[in-house]
Amino acid sequence: MAITFTQFENELVVNQKKIVFDHNIRYVKEVDETLIVLLEIPNNVTYLNNVFGINEIGEIKWRIQSVSDVFPLKNPLPFENLMVKSTDVYVSDFYGRRFLLNTTNGKLLSSDVVR
Template structure:
């Protein structure tokens, strides 16, 4: 695995630099996959990338996917990511928790948290 460093809105994977418009909030590593959650600053209007603010890269710095659409409502940002028992979960601002396919970025299941 290449060395990984974060500097505000830049992710360094070995000698590769990936720069995002927004600050990196969280990074999780699972094998050869690097999951990146961006901190989306409040805006008047959110666009597609704002509401799909989770990305996956390989250990060579190549983008594998950007998270897919939610089954119900796709108009808010994700606020956290977790790896639990080798499963990737993402929580959004509305309190919903999603099981995310680590290979494709597709959302496989939605949970409502209380």
């Protein structure tokens, strides 16, 4: 089932419900009846966990789990990229650290480095 949505700079409208984010939206992908939203974070702003899961009625289901809760990581950064392979969803940061995302609850499942 495709979720109908409209995307503006920092707003997402799903089923006539508007969600306003703190920063502009970089990517929106639908996976398993969830819209995965990656926010674009300016270089001079400290804002982590910039990935959200939105349901079909326009409610925020989850915000991505903090990387430092799961993996020992120096210098956590906002996510820069969102990749979907079949039903697997990956997010990565500027350093190429890639994380597998559970689209049901926003938990991080695994980590590797992409070059």
